[in-house]
Structure formats: structure tokens, C-alpha cells
Amino acid sequence: MKKxxxxxxxxxxxxxxxxxxxxxxxxxxxxxxxxxxxxxxxGMGHAITISDTLYCKKxxxxxxxxxxxxxxxxxxxxxxxxxxxxLDRKPDLCVSGINHGANSSINVIYSGTxxxxxxxxxxxxxxxxxxxxxxxxxxxFLPCEKFVEKITKLAIADKSENLVxxxxxPSGINEFKGIKICRQAKGYWQDKYDKRISxxxxxxxxLTGSFINQDEDKESDEWALKNEYITIVPISxxxxxxxxxxxxxxxxxxx
Amino acid sequence: MKKxxxxxxxxxxxxxxxxxxxxxxxxxxxxxxxxxxxxxxxGMGHAITISDTLYCKKxxxxxxxxxxxxxxxxxxxxxxxxxxxxLDRKPDLCVSGINHGANSSINVIYSGTxxxxxxxxxxxxxxxxxxxxxxxxxxxFLPCEKFVEKITKLAIADKSENLVxxxxxPSGINEFKGIKICRQAKGYWQDKYDKRISxxxxxxxxLTGSFINQDEDKESDEWALKNEYITIVPISxxxxxxxxxxxxxxxxxxx
Numbered sequence: 117m118k119k120x121x122x123x124x125x126x127x128x129x130x131x132x133x134x135x136x137x138x139x140x141x142x143x144x145x146x147x148x149x150x151x152x153x154x155x156x157x158x159g160m161g162h163a164i165t166i167s168d169t170l171y172c173k174k175x176x177x178x179x180x181x182x183x184x185x186x187x188x189x190x191x192x193x194x195x196x197x198x199x200x201x202x203l204d205r206k207p208d209l210c211v212s213g214i215n216h217g218a219n220s221s222i223n224v225i226y227s228g229t230x231x232x233x234x235x236x237x238x239x240x241x242x243x244x245x246x247x248x249x250x251x252x253x254x255x256x257f258l259p260c261e262k263f264v265e266k267i268t269k270l271a272i273a274d275k276s277e278n279l280v281x282x283x284x285x286p287s288g289i290n291e292f293k294g295i296k297i298c299r300q301a302k303g304y305w306q307d308k309y310d311k312r313i314s315x316x317x318x319x320x321x322x323l324t325g326s327f328i329n330q331d332e333d334k335e336s337d338e339w340a341l342k343n344e345y346i347t348i349v350p351i352s353x354x355x356x357x358x359x360x361x362x363x364x365x366x367x368x369x370x371x
Numbered sequence: 372m373k374k375x376x377x378x379x380x381x382x383x384x385x386x387x388x389x390x391x392x393x394x395x396x397x398x399x400x401x402x403x404x405x406x407x408x409x410x411x412x413x414g415m416g417h418a419i420t421i422s423d424t425l426y427c428k429k430x431x432x433x434x435x436x437x438x439x440x441x442x443x444x445x446x447x448x449x450x451x452x453x454x455x456x457x458l459d460r461k462p463d464l465c466v467s468g469i470n471h472g473a474n475s476s477i478n479v480i481y482s483g484t485x486x487x488x489x490x491x492x493x494x495x496x497x498x499x500x501x502x503x504x505x506x507x508x509x510x511x512f513l514p515c516e517k518f519v520e521k522i523t524k525l526a527i528a529d530k531s532e533n534l535v536x537x538x539x540x541p542s543g544i545n546e547f548k549g550i551k552i553c554r555q556a557k558g559y560w561q562d563k564y565d566k567r568i569s570x571x572x573x574x575x576x577x578l579t580g581s582f583i584n585q586d587e588d589k590e591s592d593e594w595a596l597k598n599e600y601i602t603i604v605p606i607s608x609x610x611x612x613x614x615x616x617x618x619x620x621x622x623x624x625x626x
Contacts, residue, residue, distance in 0.1 A: 172576065200564055225610070238477055281619075294624070350612040355606050355608070
């Protein structure tokens with residue numbers, strides 16, 4: 117049987133250790149092409165580059181068998197560019213990550229990692245975004261690798277179309293409790309702006325803040341991560357709120 | 372009764388004619404504060420600025436009663452900054468637009484206009500993104516205004532929480548057929564990359580392409596827009612694919 121073609125990307129940039137860990141695992145499973153941003157793209161959401169130019173550069177970063185390119189754009193740009201300009205056939209899977217930091221709960225909306233997975237889904241390609249709840253550049257991705265391999269193989273074997281998965285690993289854990297299928301927890305960021313003065317005397321701001329979880333339900337990803345489970349949330353890019361459709365049909369719109 | 376406090380933003384930038392049209396309507400309905408990007412932010416999706424600084428500037432662009440600020444960031448940044456640093460109370464409504472161009476179907480994912488509305492929703496603020504299917508800077512927004520007013524008043528009067536609406540207006544129409552509640556049509560962009568050579572001899576690319584609608588259903592927004600209706604799609608920022616939850620529970624994950 118022909119090896120599956122796997123497109124690998126991320127949002128922390130092509131040199132990130134989390135990406136190297138993901139490449140290591142994917143090299144065991146398939147033929148690997150890496151198309152990743154040339155610089156960190158965290159918090160880029162589903163941004164695409166339409167008012168600026170894109171550059172593409174062939175890269176050789178380690179001694180693995182994978183082929184690699186860097187792109188001067190966002191994670192969603194990387195997926196689009198890979199499909200249209202680099203790959204000679206449709207990939208069997210797109211994986212993104214392993215992200216240095218959480219993409220659970222509402223973070224999926226801000227996440228460059230997950231935007232790459234969603235972009236692949238829109239293009240009809242199965243995809244998985246992987247994230248570790250540790251923002252350190254030297255985070256330990258090793259304990260994740262056997263689970264990344266397991267989930268990836270199950271996803272490849274699955275017959276359903278347009279599967280997009282958001283996988284998060286808790287950090288600082290000796291042994292994961294297991295893998296849990298979850299829904300996105302309700303939550304938001306309690307933002308703060310740190311005001312400073314530039315050398316020229318101009319006020320400027322840094323966005324900071326902390327995540328507020330509003331959801332204690334055992335089916336939510338936040339509960340499962342707090343309880344040392346690896347979480348999988350299946351993702352939809354149909355953003356229609358079906359429950360609100362019925363509500364709106366009662367509005368007197370056309371008289 | 373106290374006038375509702377309305378936060379107005381967009382993704383085409385603070386000087387865009389579509390924003391001016393939206394401000395005109397909102398000044399009839401409430402107390403208006405504009406916090407909009409200082410430069411065009413189309414295609415920014417739900418990007419937020421976390422690796423760079425933000426500047427905020429008080430603006431006076433026309434003679435209306437509204438208060439205005441520009442932000443050196445994305446539409447989602449504008450909403451976050453407005454709530455934390457500018458407004459002295461939670462706004463009753465956030466409106467974004469009127470966008471120069473379509474945000475129907477999958478465009479909602481790439482849209483800066485809609486990311487502002489979604490960000491407000493996450494913060495527990497009712498919101499509406501308005502878009503006209505005309506990319507011209509001098510597009511005619513006048514025919515939209517009475518419908519923008521009507522939909523805004525209905526949204527303010529509605530008692531439900533966290534309502535986020537995606538409203539699109541067909542263009543080049545003498546008279547709209549009416550307003551139709553829809554779901555997001557299935558579709559994607561058939562991207563193309565226009566390869567060019569820089570003065571220094573380096574290859575670079577521009578993203579271009581055309582939208583492919585994969586959905587002829589009469590409940591979809593694409594069908595309604597093609598048939599000259601104004602469309603309203605209610606938006607959810609819970610991206611869980613509930614139908615795939617059941618599928619995944621059949622996977623042999625923990626043995």
C-alpha cells in the first residue's frame with residue numbers, strides 16, 4: 117500500500133521544537149511535506165495574506181526524510197500554498213502543531229494552529245491540530261508522541277469526510293488519564309492592557325490577560341484537561357448557530 | 372429611556388465609506404463610540420495582536436456626534452481594547468462594517484468584519500456584522516441603510532443573550548426581495564497564486580482566486596443572495612462539531 121501523504125504545518129514557525137516533534141512522529145506514518153511559517157504566527161486566527169506578497173523558501177533543518185518549505189505568511193496561507201503550488205496530489209491528512217500552548221475552549225478561535233487544520237478541512241482534507249498546554253520553547257513533547265501517533269493512525273483509518281480535530285495535551289503530567297472526546301468549553305479571556313511610554317514619549321499598549329473558564333461540565337475540554345486527560349474536540353467550520361435560526365424566524369423582518 | 376451604547380468597528384479601516392454609512396444609521400439609534408483599525412484589515416480572520424504593540428489615537432473624521440478612536444491593530448483588537456480601555460460601561464450592541472465585499476458562506480471564517488462581531492459575542496455583547504457584496508471603495512451603501520436600521524432595532528429589542536448576526540446585502544439591486552434568515556452555504560475558495568519576479572530577481576506570489584459555491588439549497592445564504600434577498604445568518608463561536616462527537620466515541624482510543 118502507498119504511504120499516506122501528510123502535510124505538516126504549525127503557527128510557531130518552522131524551527132519550533134513542537135513542529136520537530138510532530139515531524140518525527142509523521143515520518144513513521146507517511147510521506148511528509150512540511151510547509152510552515154518562516155516566523156511565529158500565534159494569535160493569527162484564520163488570517164490570510166491578501167494585501168501583501170508571499171515568499172516561499174526550500175528548507176533543510178534536520179536530517180529527516182521530510183521535504184520542507186517555509187512561507188512568509190500565516191498558517192492558513194501555508195495550507196493554501198502547499199495545496200496549490202507545492203504538492204502534486206491532494207494530501208491524505210494535514211497535521212498542525214504541536215503548538216507551544218493551549219488551544220482548548222475559546223482559544224480555537226484565536227489559534228493559528230487550528231486555522232491551518234480548519235483550512236485543510238475546508239479544502240476537503242482530514243486534519244488534526246495538536247497542542248500542549250505549555251508555552252515554553254523547551255517544553256517536553258516526548259510524552260505526547262505515542263498518542264499523536266495513535267490519534268493520527270485512527271484519523272487516517274476513519275472513513276468520514278472533512279474530519280477536523282482539535283487535540284490538546286495537559287502539561288506537567290507523569291501519566292495521562294486517557295483520551296477523552298469533548299466539546300469546546302465556554303470561556304473567554306479577561307484581557308488587560310499594559311500601558312507603556314515609548315522612547316519618543318508616545319503611549320503604547322501590550323495585550324495581556326488571563327483565561328476565564330465558564331464551564332465545569334464533564335463533557336467540556338477544560339474539565340478533562342484539568343483532570344489530566346488528553347482531549348479531542350471535533351471541529352465544525354459551519355458557524356451557523358442552528359438554535360438561533362428558529363428564534364430569528366419569529367422576528368418581524370418583512371413587514 | 373437611556374439611549375443604547377453602540378460600539379462601531381470594521382475591517383476596512385476608520386476612513387472607509389462603509390463605516391461612515393454604518394455610523395450615520397447608528398447615530399439615529401444610540402450613543403455611538405467608534406473604535407476601528409487605522410489601516411485596512413481584510414482577511415485578518417480572528418487575528419489578535421500579541422507579539423506587537425498597539426497604539427490608540429483619538430480621531431475626528433466628520434461632523435457627527437460620535438466619539439472615534441483608531442487602533443493600530445485588528446478588528447478583534449479594536450473590540451477588546453474598546454471594552455477594556457475606552458468604554459465606561461458594557462455596550463448594548465456592537466456593529467461591524469458595512470464591509471466592502473461579501474462575508475457570506477465560508478468567508479465568515481476569513482472575515483475581519485465578522486471577527487469583531489464574534490469577539491463581542493464572546494464578551495457577552497450582542498453584535499451584528501454588515502457586508503455589501505461590492506468590493507468598490509465607492510460602493511453605494513445608501514439602499515442598505517434603512518435595513519441596517521431595522522435589523523439593528525430588532526436585535527436591540529431581542530431578549531436572547533449572545534446573539535451574533537452575519538448580515539449580507541446583494542449588490543446592484545434596484546429593490547431587495549426581502550430579508551431571509553439563512554444558514555451558511557457550503558463553499559470554498561479555488562485559490563490561485565500569481566507568481567512574479569521582484570526587482571532584485573526574487574520570486575514572490577500574490578494570492579488570488581474565485582469562490583466556489585457547493586450549495587444550491589434554498590436555506591443557504593448564497594442561494595438567497597443570488598435571488599436578491601438580504602441574508603441574516605446567526606453565528607455560533609462554539610466550533611464543536613456535535614455530529615462528529617458521536618462518531619468519535621466509537622474510536623478505540625483507550626486500549
